[in-house]
């Protein structure tokens with residue numbers, strides 16, 4: 270229900286909350302979707318009354334109540350359904366299609382079916398299942414497709430490794446990182462990042478996925494191409510180790526989400542080629558760009574993966590449901606992920622620890638300024654009040670390791686700088702668990718800048 274407008278002489282239009290209940294029922298025919306946007310401050314609850322429904326591939330069982338906040342998304346049905354929605358959306362609409370094929374989501378199902386066949390063969394022959402990379406321009410629905418394919422695989426009992434190679438948005442981790450995780454159980458449709466809880470500690474209703482995380486500390490891969498390439502290689506190494514040690518994972522394969530690239534952009538294309546190379550990608554899915562599809566088809570025509578397979582380049586249409594998310598919205602989403610990391614959510618409350626640390630007890634590095642001509646890595650940083658409200662990565666390295674080793678190490682977790690007292694040379698630091706902060710090097714990234722006081 271929207272806001273009703275009431276006119277009072279002399280006072281102009283005054284919005285009043287509609288007095289009637291805001292609960293409503295939405296009926297969807299097969300392959301229709303309900304598209305909705307809920308602002309960061311608001312929330313809605315959704316229940317499936319009958320039929321089947323899914324959110325980014327995750328099935329929503331009948332009569333379960335799901336709460337969504339700060340979200341732009343859709344609920345899709347393959348067999349038709351009735352939804353009960355309670356609460357106010359910024360915007361919502363039903364996308365009707367004359368037949369299922371008219372919805373681009375049908376091509377997601379078809380792609381999944383192909384991947385499934387490949388997994389069956391691979392599992393039988395104990396080889397690697399498909400390694401899929403999803404690329405396309407910004408805002409084309411890449412992450413949505415990766416979530417959907419991951420979820421469909423999980424629903425069939427496969428254990429795929431899903432990789433996020435787009436630092437702009439975290440997967441089971443904070444923004445500015447690259448990560449990979451085996452998805453063996455259902456994803457949490459209510460999770461603030463749409464994947465699941467960012468693992469810290471504590472009990473959880475949906476099993477927590479334990480990702481392998483690397484800290485890039487910038488928004489775009491192009492800002493420090495060499496470092497990005499290095500981390501992609503490290504991530505690929507970790508993934509390949511997992512594939513070789515676990516037969517089920519090996520047969521299920523890998524799905525990689527990537528950053529938005531522009532048509533004709535050389536650096537973006539080269540970075541895509543690097544990801545293809547490192548992860549031995551044999552299926553590149555291009556959403557919403559015939560030009561990128563044509564360019565990549567040419568580029569990979571004569572190349573083979575490290576396993577000697579051809580690299581197939583597949584084109585998919587972009588759904589007209591994909592929406593832009595402005596900077597304020599994305600900021601809110603990042604903030605929600607950081608909050609959830611330290612404090613948990615409605616289903617699982619966490620108790621982070623505040624610790625006082627002496628400046629001298631901490632080893633803090635900052636990502637050096639990027640310069641293409643110089644060797645650049647980490648520089649030691651003396652604690653100062655400029656660090657207030659930043660989140661630092663706690664590296665799985667020793668304080669005696671060289672800066673090059675530290676910055677390419679995987680991330681153990683994150684801490685938050687609550688307060689800096691320069692006079693007393695002390696820092697108040699929020700950590701998800703207790704433990705000595707001085708034992709590990711901390712890395713201060715360049716992005717995302719802090720804009721909230723977590724304890725305020």
Ligand SMILES: Nc1ncnc2c1ncn2[C@@H]1O[C@H](COP(=O)(O)OP(=O)(O)OP(=O)(O)O)[C@@H](O)[C@H]1O
Nearest residue numbers: 341342343407408409410411412413529590591592
């Ligand atoms: N069919 C749809 N109906 C409504 N919303 C959708 C639909 N498909 C995707 N969205 C929403 O559109 C937004 C952008 O989609 P998505 O994140 O998948 O794009 P992307 O290409 O990965 O973006 P980026 O380039 O920023 O990484 C998300 O909020 C997503 O939930």
